[in-house]
Amino acid sequence: MNFLRIYLGESDHCGHEPVYKHIVKLCYEHGLKGVTVLKGVMGFGEKHHVHRVDFLTLSEDLPIVIEVVDENEKIRKLIEEIKKCNFDGLVVYWDVSTLRIKKEAL
Template identity: 55%
Template sequence: MKLLKIYLGEKDNHGHKRMYEKIMELAYNEGLKGITVYKGIAGFGEKHHIHKSDFFTLSEDLPIIIEIIDKKEKIINFQKIIANLKFDGIMFTQPIENYEEYKK
């Protein structure tokens, strides 16, 4: 099993859709086990522009983190699909250990 993590901004789009919605739709269509989309409360990227949500600042481009866990082969294939979307973010994988132990 592998974990695919994708970091992007809330404002990142693919056509008329938010990028995280497009990725979620693609994951669903590819039959991946599941996906979780998180909205961060603060963060910054390569340009070091701080995005945060607090009482005094209402950011419209908060960090988005997407996590997908599935079999190694399915994650590798999905990464290739995501890479073609050309978004301004990063993605990486991590091995998942002991997955079967916790399913029991």
């Protein structure tokens, strides 16, 4: 299994849609088991421009993190599709061991 994490900004687009929405669609279309999109409240990247939300500042480019855990081959194919999007971001992935925990029936 691979764990994939993608760091990008809320305002990044691929064509006419936000990159994070495009990546979720790709995950669905490629049959990945699931994807989670997390919206940050503060962060900065390589350019050291701080993005944050507070009372006086409403950033229109908050940090977004996308996480996917799936089979190595599916993750590698997804990465090839993500490379086609033109955005400033960071994609990291690594091998993981997984343990699925299920709620017991009463």
